[in-house]
Amino acid sequence: MEKCLIIDGVRSPIGIKKGEMIGIRADDLGAQVLKSLMERNKNIPKEEVEDIVLGCAFPEAVQGMLLGRAVALLAGFPVTTCGKVVNRFCGSSMDALHQIAWGIELGDLNCGIAIGVEDMISIPIGGFNPSFHPELLEIGYYMGMGETAENLARELNITREEQEEFSIESHKKALKAWAEGKFKNEVVPVKFNGKIIEKDEGPKEPDIEKIKSLEPAFLKD
Secondary structure: OOOOOOOOOOEOOOOOOOOOOOOOOHHHHHHHHHHHHHHOOOOOOHHHOOEEEEEOOOOOHHHOOOHHHHHHHHOOOOOOOEEEEEOEOEOHHHHHHHHHHHHHHOOOOOOEEEEEOOOOOOOOOOOOOOOOOHHHHHOOOOOOHHHHHHHHHHHOOOOHHHHHHHHHHHHHHHHHHHHOOOOOOOEOOEEEOOEEEOOOOOOOOOOHHHHHHOOOOOOOO
């Protein structure tokens, strides 16, 4: 088998519900990330990239059609570069990476790119027009991640206080990492609405009292 190596990896900043990235199309966002990746790897011609595999949990609306192919064309790749979409929900982008690796190891590809995109503001969880099977509803197949977290908290005796402490520390770690330049080589800027977004919009100095006052999001107790 051939040996597969990851040459480089970048991502966009992560936006929030009322942030500067609201309204950017998923295909345009993906294309910008691809362009940035290729700009810092000028020794690899776009013509040598044979396949672009894109992970997306809800591939519809602005994320619909053959998004892997669409972002490739928007980013200036030739028509000879193939593209496809992978859906394994939260594992979609990782699966995309695996598929590129498998293709290289099996000799089907020499060079490929794995990418992922998700617009969780424009597209609702479950999509716009879900049709649930009654038998699967009965067995809890359509359980969301929030309910899953509630089940884990109950089964493992994880208290709300422990979760809040973890959340607070997570924000502090993220802010510290940004302050120390830990994401400098990972996050590429995104242009939208005449602005340049360079940092994750989510991490903020925690308001502990506000966190403790929040109502539960999934189960009332």
